[in-house]
Amino acid sequence: MSEQPNETVAEYQFVSRRTLVLRRFLRNRTAVVALLVLAVLLVGCYALPPFLPHSYSDLNYEALQQPPTPNHWFGTNALGQDLLAQTLRGMQKSLLIGICVAFISTTIAATVGAIAGYFGGWRDRTLMWIVDLLLVVPSFILIAIVTPRTQQSGTILWLILLLAAFSWMISSRMVRGMTMSLREREFVVAARYMGVSHWRIIVRHIVPNVASILIIDTALNVGVAILAETGLSFLGFGVQPPDVSLGTLIADGTRSVTTFPWVFLFPAGVLVLIVLCANLVGDGLRDALDPSARPAPSRTRKARS
Amino acid sequence: MSLLDVVDLTVDFPLDAPTGTERVAAVRRLNYHVKAGEVVALVGESGAGKSAGAMAVIGLLPEYAEVTGSVRLHGEELLGLSDGQMSRIRGNRIGTVFQDPMSALTPVYTVGDQIAEAIQIHRREVSKRAARARAIELLELVGIAQPERRSRAFPHELSGGERQRVVIAIAIANDPDLLICDEPTTALDVTVQAQILDVLRTARDVTGAGVLIITHDLGVVAEFADRALVMYAGRAVETAPVADLYRSREMPYTAGLLGSVPRLDARQGARLVPIPGAPPSLVALPPGCPFAPRCPLSVDACHTVEPDLKSVSPDHQVACIRSDQVAGRSAAEIYGASAALKSGAGAAAEGTVVLRVSDLVKTYSLTKGVVLRRRIGEVRAVDGVSFELQQGRTLGIVGESGSGKSTTLHQILDLTAPQGGTIEVLGTDVAELDRRTRKALRGDLQVVFQDPVASLDPRLPVFDVLAEPLRANGFDKRTTDERVGELLTLVGLRREDAGRYPADFSGGQKQRIGIARALALQPKILALDEPVSALDVSIQAGIINLLLDLQERFGLAYLFVSHDLSVVKHLAHRVAVMHNGTIVEQGDSEQVFADPRHEYTRTLLSAVPRPLTDHD
């Protein structure tokens, strides 16, 4: 009557989803390269400056607005500062802000989305109303007004917090949608009927199943956050002088872009590289985590009869 | 030369796995043919390769599939043709009907336009107006009322059955020579199934086409097909005219398949004959006959060489070396199972009432539109339902989709006061429950769901799945460990299986895990929402037997919701037939099935396709 042990084919390998995802990600060479580049940049911008002959604030009066030379690899700007050191310093700021904002905003999005989607009712309505409000409020204006005034103490904390506060709304809508469909999935319904408490269900069932989306979101948000910060800094609202970010560097460079383009090109190039890598990694993660992904078609496929 | 000749067809799918790319051999050297005007059925359970074997004919397999062999339509080779060349044949000389009508039509074009398109693709000279007129004719042919008006409707305005009719209209629009139907009735309600089979018969008569129908439903095969091919592990293991197949099958698998089909004339408590084990993994097939590990008649020779199809009579071929041991014996004999009634099953002992529902009402407000939501009315999903369930008995609630049977079940499981009427569980009115008493009562009322895949969290190992209800109700670690082991053996799994993930198990085993989880808190009432509908018929039989055994052993009361009347017949002592939110007929199952009083019950019973009976 009962099914015998030989039914569970013991020799078939234990399918570990994590291993599968890792394999698929590693097969995407572009994404892997992007991840490595990003890691190198992150480590480099903090580790390299102590080894450089010039610090970012050194002024070299003998070499003003010079193109790249063996002494100054990236050249110098109008004040005689070494562009390489400045770019590295700018990268530090931008990367730090980008990563912090991405993590904070994803956390907020996950919490709000899960609560709104799971409980529904007044919690959902209230949270979504707050989302609507934050979408209507002109975030750009608010951040532009507040941040210059809070930077006297030299900390960029407020910039990070404000940027994070205005970038979680759309992600939370996505998490809410996924939670609402997960809520109706049978294993969640079964858990409710077994008497498992709501919080346990959210933590043990909902969150792990939206985790993949959250990881992708974080990776992509890094790029978005860095672009937002550089934009603000470019206009003079984000990072304030004497602090240096890629945005301020690009702003300085724009003034002389038609005559001495490298002052603009180096920081701009680095910025594009960072954001591009972040996006490639996010894309690669999305492809790897996609359950319907299949192996790329082999080239010999056509030669079949 | 036949209309369609398939020789040595092989389909491989390379798939991702942690160890590298694996090849799944979905179809292995399949041979079959279809003559003009005849209906050939490819029968088998999931994973047998029947869909792949038919989709290869029209070239609609996924791009990464590797197909070899020969497929000839009127002598013309189809494999290896380019997409452009195949497109001239598809929809023109070969018409296709797919399984799920709900998503088979493009949502943004009208139904009439989609049929007209099928005509205009292949006959450029036909004007738009002429094509539309022909589309309306076809709609009438397939039985859509008011075809002129309905042709301007969009797919979402049609019911499932109507959409399937449109799909059939598209398939026959150009008078094809061959009609391929991939599980055309599986996703439909029983009464609609019967109607669609009629439409298919009409389609065949009108076009004179040969029909290749793929199905797992042996009743459909008996009613519709002329010849049948039983597939197992990617190959044909038996092929015969339908009558011969049912009366004198000679392959042990076929015998087991027929023996595990539930029957409308069975008595309550009648055990079925399941086939032990599960279908083999198509990645690493052992040498020899793929059925040998599960076959009760296997000998050493079976494990060395895979047998070819050999004729046992004209038109009847079997791929088995032990076929002489099968002919003339019943499935129960071959598999050594006892299909007789177990003692006490038929006794009419009246137990205490564990569940009483009176005048239950549940309405939903309807909102229309994705973006602009507005209330346009309400739907009475459950409209005054009353019944009782006794200890140790099964009440079967049958109905088609939209009848309200699942809603009723969920209303009871919620354990909150309903919108209308009363629910009494174990003597307590649910309206009087507070949080603490509700939690206590939950332990006595548990549920088993339909989809074994969706009802287990894929990220938890089996141990955690079974331990969850125990932990949520305060059992300590040692008791939990013991109980999980007990539960696994209770449903026929091993203690070692506790460390594995649900994805490692077959559908039937997952459902056993679901049942084990439901039994964890030792409930008195078990609510089962279509627990076997998603399972293959031979696995289903095992679960039905398990449920019957558990009921006997523990005196469980079952509230069993299903659309499958035959399954209900085996399990239920009493039956309630639901239609549009009300119970139209209720009573002892023997009586309701044998002598239905209500019109709807009669329609329902007559619509069930019946397989020809096996030996007894």
Next chain:
Amino acid sequence: MTRFLARRLLNYIVLLGLASFLTFCLTSLTFEPLDSLLERNPRPPQVVIDAKAAELDLDKPIPVRYANWASGAIRGNFGTTVTGQPVSDELWRRIGVSLRLVLIGSVVGTVVGVVVGAWGAIRQYRMSDRVITVMSLLILSTPTFVVANLLILGALEVNSALGIQLFEYTGETSPDAVGGAWAQLVDRLQHLVLPTFTLALASIAGFSRYQRNAMLDVLGQDFIRTARAKGLTRRRALFKHGLRTALIPMATLFAYGVSALVTGAVFTEKIFGWHGMGEWVVQGVASQDTNIIAAITVFSGATILLAGLLSDVIYAVLDPRVRVR
């Protein structure tokens, strides 16, 4: 139905009021509109300063100031800037400039982006798809102000190579433009090309990615299989049935995209010297002008509302399932 729309509109007005109130409070608390006066050398007499303060209502509490402003705003009078110009005039003028800048770029960008995305989906994993994907990502990773500057650099090269000033990159028109309507039109076009291209590029990149993903989702759907079984080749099935269906979610993107650009094309306007809404925002913050900021807040909120309505309308046109019968 009308009750539903009315309720939504009311909700929106409340949100808008709240947002404008919050912004008003913030600016009132942080701005020092008298700075420009106080920093003048020599310092103006106290009388003048006090008069200015009274004119700007600086002595009254914030809610009163807001109420004054709001009562004027409802009637279309948004007050005056710090320098005394009426805000409404400036507002309408700048809206016109931004619209002229943004509309062509958005429409062109959307159409091209959709086609490119669809093409990429159809040729998934082939070389052309990979190229399109990487290029889209590259463009999306490059901020507008970088793209604009690179285009200007490129235009300079072209101009010097051709010997004539083909591409103009400052302002909307040449200050010394003379001649008939045709010459004026050509002049406007010359100024329009570069900024439109900047905006269109970002749209193309964004839409191509979204459209590609939407089409890949649609690719696996059953109705594509039915279309192929009818006899459509894979490509035709995807274009005729897949594209049309995958287009539906683009409605929301397009509507909100345009609305965001009208107030948000800050970098493009600044670098190319167009005096539109985006430039005005920066100017307003820099000159600490509360009325300008308040007016912009209301305007941007209104555009989001309109975008929502526009997206609903387009959705209803594209998707028969949501049409109200």
